[in-house]
Amino acid sequence: MSRVVAKKICMIGPFAVGKTSLVRRFVDSIFSDNYLTTIGVKISKKIVPLADTQVQLMIWDIEGVDVFTELKTSYLRGASGVLLVLDGTRPKSFEMAEELVSLLREHLPDAPVIGLLNKSDLSVEWKLGDLEIAAVEALGVQTMMTSAKTGENVEQAFMALVEKMDATASVSAS
Amino acid sequence: MSILGGILEELGVAAFVRLDDQSFKLLSNHCLWFSNLYNALRADSKPASEGEEDSLVIAEQDFCQAFPFIEHFLIDAQTVWDNPGRGSVNSGIWTETDLDGNEYPLEARACHIQSQLILLIENHSSTFGHQHAVYQKARNIALLNEKLVSELNQRQRELQSEIERHLMQDATLQGIADAVSGHTSGVMVCQPNGKVAIKNKALVDIYKVTNGNDLRRASLLEQWMTEAEEQYPELKRIIETGSYWEGEFESSDSSENRRWVRLTIGPVKDKSGTVAYYVCVANDITDLRSVEGFDAEHGAGGYDFTTRLPNRRHFWQHIHSLAKNDQPQGRGTGLLYIDLDYFKRVNDDLGHQAGDFLLSAIASRISRNVKHNDFVGHLGGDEFVVLVRSIESDAQLTAVASRLLGSIHEPISVDGQPMQITASIGISTCYESVIDPTLLVRQADLAMYAAKESGKGQSRFYDPSMESSIPHNIQRERELVDAISNQQFVLHLQPQVCVRDTKQFKAEALVRWQHPQLGLLPPADFIAIAEASGLIIPLGNWVLMQACRIGADLNHSGKPVCIAVNISAKQLKHPDFYQTLENCLEQTAFPAALLEIEITESCFLEDMESVIRLLEKIRLLGVTISLDDFGTGFSSFNYLRQLPVDYLKIDRSFVKELPEDRESRAITSSIISLAHELTIEVVAEGVENSGQFNFLCGRNVNFIQGFLLFKPMPVEEFVRLFSLIEELNGRNKWIDEPDFGTL
Missing domain, CATH: 3.30.450.20 (PAS domain)
Known part of the structure; x- marks a missing residue:
């Protein structure tokens, strides 16, 4: 029987970018078009396989950042990895990426971060060009286009983060 | 149920006392909502045990397993429990879901009450709906607002x-x-x-x-x-x-x-x-x-997206906050306003992505070259600021500016293209007790503009005389319009002497402005204004026509000289340029083979392919092409192979350092050697001493141009010189004794 290890990951990003929808798609395989804002934190769990290990993900879905709500950095404590979610249809959401990555580097210097450019199904409204994507990647954040609605890259994004976390842990251990 | 238990139940609060064995004792086991939720979340393991007086006692490990959020919060709680003077700490809201899908918005608080360590968990279910509705509405409006602003x-x-x-x-x-x-x-x-x-x-x-x-x-x-x-x-x-x-x-x-x-x-x-x-x-x-929810002084997002530096708003917030306090006696504040030179070329040539990469690299260089306490901001575009506090003299700022100019100018590889970029820096200072932020920034901006006007790649301190420099340029622009109408320009010729074959003798046509009040003005005094205003097109056309006329006259009088004419990028890319060139040759009957056009690498920015096609077409007329100022900016042998050029002119900045500077020697030698490999002949300009001359001759440079041999001269003087050179050629003197100083 393979061993189970628990890992905390955080979903962060501006408000209304689809963090909760991504978690629901990943954990429960469901999606709703209605925007229901998150207040505070909600923790979901999902076990995923990684080589001969079972990883129990504790997914912290953290309330989105807006002019009234700052990212509560204490929520990041102990996280092994972060999914930074941006909305590809809203230029304003890209502008906050840099600030959020700065906070992550300050509070979680070693944790891998993947940037999810969400709502890829909304191709007509998509406003994230190569320039913006390059700017996010210049922050040291690998990016993936995702859609909680269609499920595009959702599973892959979480698994990519798990693998990065595993690689980071291996480097730290050695 | 005790009265206290009833009150807590009514308030939706589960209150615990932290026991010595690290477990938690529920103060009232009649807290049904908590018991139910806890048992639901702990359904896979043992139920809570009963302690004294029928109270629930939950081991920390079990508590944390049911509520992972609490495990996290206990770290904060412990700091309060360990330090009674710290008051209390609140967890913020988190949500748990029971087996039936009911959501519980909860909030934890840790505090001391009568020396007991207390953990309170508050269930907000009864009020959360209203709070959530308010947040939902606010964020819906904010979303709509974002969309409206964008549109x-x-x-x-x-x-x-x-x-x-x-x-x-x-x-x-x-x-x-x-x-x-x-x-x-x-x-x-x-x-x-x-x-x-x-x-x-x-x-x-x-x-x-x-x-x-x-x-x-x-x-x-x-x-x-x-x-x-x-x-x-x-x-x-x-x-x-x-x-x-x-x-x-x-x-x-x-x-x-x-x-x-x-x-x-x-x-x-x-x-x-x-x-x-x-x-x-x-x-x-x-x-x-x-x-x-915007506020000019305290808005959100105070960092530039590309460079990760404080943005304009952040900078203003910072400088205004500094201005609230008096400066110490004898100390001042300096502001360096940095603007990259020719940054638009990078964006145009290599794309915005490369431009952003360059901005990030420059931002990093600026940050590395200032002290920890200095404030570095990115105002937008290619403009940066450095705010230096507590200075004792301007010399400190001169040193900072010098470091920044040197660091910015270091080579950088962008998309595999090696390049060097320069910046212009304006510096303003304030040694008064109170800083006027607007004045400080405006003066630094004016000084930066003056640095640009003085030739770029340098720093300038603010000087009150700069206040009138912009109107001065506008005035100069208006005068240029009249000068073009009244043809107040003259051409001087500067010989380019062939080192090995004296039969090849060329001259570069250089424009001068015969200003009615100021006398003869060199190109440095008006070409930049002509470029910026678009007047370079009529001026450039006049120069081209006049050069062809002079060349035709010389040719007609038995003095066939190749005349090189500078063509700006704007002029070359003008849709009528080819037609203008043909007209000049036709109207003056100047042989195309005696005309050379000198272009710079900036001509190949933007649409390189169409410029190459145009140059190939021009070469078919018989006109030769010379690439001027080679070695600066975007010089790359990778693309030199593709360009239809006959001559390459080594930039004077490399020649100036010869033969002492090892780097200039290496660059110059490489340029000559590689150009020859590509069957391109090389002209060295700005040759001012025999050391430079001997070095270049030793490297087989093809043509020499510079004050050592000849200064630019009026046409009449050039004609006299031509006759003298012909006479010397007749004596075959040059080949045996290249002593041009006697001429």
Whole structure:
């Protein structure tokens, strides 16, 4: 029987970018078009396989950042990895990426971060060009286009983060 | 149930005492909501045990397994429990879901009560719906607002471009006025002196003017510049130099009510290159900003997206906060305003992605070269600032500027292309006890502009005389228009001497302005203004025609000399250039084989393919092509192979360092050797001493040009010299004794 290890990951990003929808798609395989804002934190769990290990993900879905709500950095404590979610249809959401990555580097210097450019199904409204994507990647954040609605890259994004976390842990251990 | 238990149940609070064994004792086991939730979340393991007096006692491990959030919160809680003086700590809201899918918005608090360590878990279910609805509504509005702002900005830019395009296509003012009369954006078209040519109703509405036919203002443009100056001290300079600007600032209507306005201003120039109109589009964004929760001083997102440096808003917030405190006696503050030179070329040539990469690299270099306490900001575009506090003398700032110029100029590889970039730095200082932020920034901006005007790649301290330099340039631009009409220019010729074959003798045509009051002005005094204003096209055409005339006369009198003419990138890319060139050759009967055009690498920026096609076409006429200033900026042998050029001119900056500087020696040798491999001949310009001359001759350079041999000279003098050279050639002197100093 393979061993189970628990890992905390955080979903962060501006408000209304689809963090909760991504978690629901990943954990429960469901999606709703209605925007229901998150207040505070909600923790979901999902076990995923990684080589001969079972990883129990504790997914912290953290309330989105807006002019009234700052990212509560204490929520990041102990996280092994972060999914930074941006909305590809809203230029304003890209502008906050840099600030959020700065906070992550300050509070979680070693944790891998993947940037999810969400709502890829909304191709007509998509406003994230190569320039913006390059700017996010210049922050040291690998990016993936995702859609909680269609499920595009959702599973892959979480698994990519798990693998990065595993690689980071291996480097730290050695 | 005790009264206390009843009260806690009513309040939805589960209260625990932390016991010595780290477990938690529920103060009232009648807290049904908690018991149910805990048992649901702990359904896979043992139920809570009963302690003394029938209270629930939960081991920390079990508590944390049921509530992972609590495990996290206990770290904060412990710091309070370990330090009674710290009061309490709150966890913030988190949500748990029971097996039936019911959600519980919870909040934990840790505190001391009567020396007991207390953990309270509050269930917000009864009030959360209302709180959530408020947040939901606020965020829905914020989303809608974002969309509106995005669309508004886009439409405003489109309207601005459309009006400018119509004006440039000579549409009538009345036609444009009719087209914008009902537009929801405020539109004003005015002359540089502020006289309004077009205004629409929306603009009148923004400014609450009672008489719709008259804005009752001497110049709204001037008012805007004054109002926006606090946030955008460079605005005045941008407008006066005829560039596009957009921004947001507070503006007063006729009743002195303050409104937030988003304004775009774009110049429209006439055919002579003079600004004829400013097209201004304004939108009242007061309501949008209030929904955004925006504040000029304390807005969100204080960092630039690309460079990760504090942005303009952040910078202003910082400098204003500094200004609130007096400076220590004898200490001052310095501001360095940094603008990258030719940055637009990088964006145009290599794309915005490369441009952003370069900005990030430069931002990093600037940050590395200042002290930890110095403030570095990225104001936008290619403009940066460094604020240095507590200086004792200007010399400290000179040292900082020198470090920055050196660091910025270090080679950098962008998309595999090696390049070097320079910057112009303006420096202002304040040694008074109180800083005036606006003045400090405006003076640094003016000094930066002066550094650019003086040739770029340098720093300048603010000097009050700079206050009049912009009007001076505008005046100079107007004089240039007259000079072109009145043909106040003359051409001088500077020989380029072939080192190995004296039969090849060339000359570069160099323009001088015979200014009616100032005398003979060198190109450095007017070419940059001509370039910026577009006057370089008529001026360049005059030079080309005149050079062909001189060359034809020389040829006609039995002195066939190849004349090299400088062609600017703007001139070369002008759709009529090829036709103009053909006309010049035809009208003057100057043999095309005796004409050489000197272009710079900037000609190949943007659309390299079409420039190559044009040059190949020009070469078919028989005209030769010379690539000027090679070795600076974007020099790359990778693309040199593709260019149809016959000559390459090594930039004088490398020649100047010869033969002492090892790097210049290596670069010069490499350029000559590789050019020869590509069958391109090399001209070295700026040769001023025999050391340079001998080195270059030793490297087999083909042509030498410089003060060591000949200065630029009037045509008559050149004719006399030509005769002398012919005579010397007859004696075969050059080949045996290259002693040009005697000439």
